[in-house]
Amino acid sequence: MPIANSVVAFSLAPALASPTQRFNPRLATSSFTSPQLQRSPDRARSTQRRAVLVTIQMAVDLAVMVNGVPGNMAAATAEEVVRRGLVLADEALTGPGVANSHFEAGGSKVSLSTPEDHTACLKRMKDKYPRLIVVDYTHPSAANPNVENYAKAGLSFVIGTTGGNVDDMKKAVDKSSDVYAVIAPNMGKQIVAFQAMMDMMANEFPGAFKGYKITVKESHQATKADTSGTAKAVVNSFSRLGLDFDVEDIEKVREASRSMREMQVPEEYITAGHAFHTYHLTSPDGSVNFEFQHNVCGRGVYAAGTVDAVQFLDKQKEKGDSTRLFNMIDILRIGGMS
Known part of the structure; x- marks a missing residue:
């Protein structure tokens, strides 16, 4: 605790x-x-x-630097940090063109650092907070440069931003001597459990659905720029189960009318945040159908999982664990989520 x-x-x-x-x-x-x-x-x-x-x-209290505010996912995570009684770092990285210079979560005021000040900002935060974990919910185009900067600064991090090159992120962690990281396309623990189930099934029964056809459709709010990282991970498991499908074939729905009509997203969550996924499998002769769905309204489940990951990473770092790179399935397996 x-x-x-x-x-x-x-x-x-x-x-x-x-x-x-x-x-x-x-x-x-x-x-x-x-x-x-x-x-x-x-x-x-x-x-x-x-x-x-x-x-x-x-x-010394655990402090959390949440980068990407005032973006919605980063903002929800900052609120969860404060709700749990952790220290919210008083500066955060933000992207170009952000009009606000400050952000507030639960009464804690955060100054926003623009790109030209990012390196100096990370140094200030590391000096100010001896026990600091960074959370990244920025933009796909910023994910890899940010990870490089965190590793160079010697800062351990949790990255929920999707769309970056995960292999390059892992290399950045490997090159550092004391940086720990959680890299995951999804921070919701129940969704993580579903991903783990699909991964286990693919390992135990490779080729079980050979010959089947699959369609994958995911709907998110219009501000999500990239294809769902969760959908990509699940498609990887389906591929090992024998399905011929490429992540480029995932149907990405971002129009409000289609989200409500085709995916049954409640209107109030069209802009407030949602993540609806449907995977439909059909046998070669069309006589057998399987459908998997996971539909999430709001961002609370992801914010809670993100802070779980922060607290887990802090414990691993304190123990000096020889493993320094984790995903959310690792955390779920060893009971690191509250």
């Missing part, structure tokens, strides 16, 4: 002892000796063996 308030603990040790405990970034430490002993050298010498060093250790 994150530490909501600073905790002060006192530890006593002989004054002449040499501290051997390694620095823990979760703890800010300061030391002092008795002022009476400093004013009286004779007394200090006579009581040297009984002198103590008082160490004050203050727990």
